[in-house]
């Protein structure tokens with residue numbers, strides 16, 4: 647039932663092209679809207695970088711009615727064993743699940759659905775030991791409990807922690823670097839959630855860069871976070887910086903633009 651691959655080893659990825667409406671994407675603080683062409687350029691570079699890291703990318707067509715639908719990580723989870731359809735915890739994104747469901751039913755034999763509550767995929771971190779679910783303004787306890795039931799069907803254990811206050815998603819503040827190391831903000835590390843991990847703490851002012859993305863031997867990091875980049879390089883990681891200044895305006899980092907699994 648389970649794959650022998652590490653949690654950051656992937657061969658398959660799904661992304662969705664940005665819609666023109668992406669300029670109206672959700673944001674907690676308005677730092678101005680991103681431009682469509684800027685988001686598209688960042689997205690194109692992201693796809694090319696994923697392919698270079700060794701995955702095959704399925705590119706879905708844009709959905710104008712859902713400005714945030716470029717962030718395919720939020721409406722579903724994918725594993726070697728199958729997929730789980732989630733329910734994003736904000737009205738304007740709820741319909742994204744129905745939009746991605748047929749694609750996942752084509753790619754996976756088993757597709758489960760949450761029995762209740764709300765979960766955004768951005769609140770779910772895969773680790774070698776378990777699946778961490780962060781409660782947030784988007785992910786409810788009822789949703790987390792329903793997700794734990796689904797994960798059990800795939801032989802995986804879900805555990806629940808709190809996302810720090812005023813942080814969009816659990817993974818806004820962290821990413822897995824290898825089997826035993828996480829990149830995390832100091833505020834998330836202070837919760838104790840990563841006490842059994844080695845930690846690389848984001849330097850002050852670079853909290854927004856904590857959502858890096860490891861794919862096979864490469865760690866993608868936002869280009870605007872030189873402190874994080876130099877820390878990871880000196881730890882021996884193969885780091886590839888990517889432009890995130892446009893998607894950053896709508897509160898996104900690098901994990902949110904893809905669904906990744908090993909077939």
Ligand code: CIR
Pocket residue numbers: 671672673714717719720739767768769814815817818896897898899901902
């Ligand atoms: C939202 O607020 O839903 C989008 N503007 C950003 C989603 C980012 N998703 C993620 O980090 N998984």
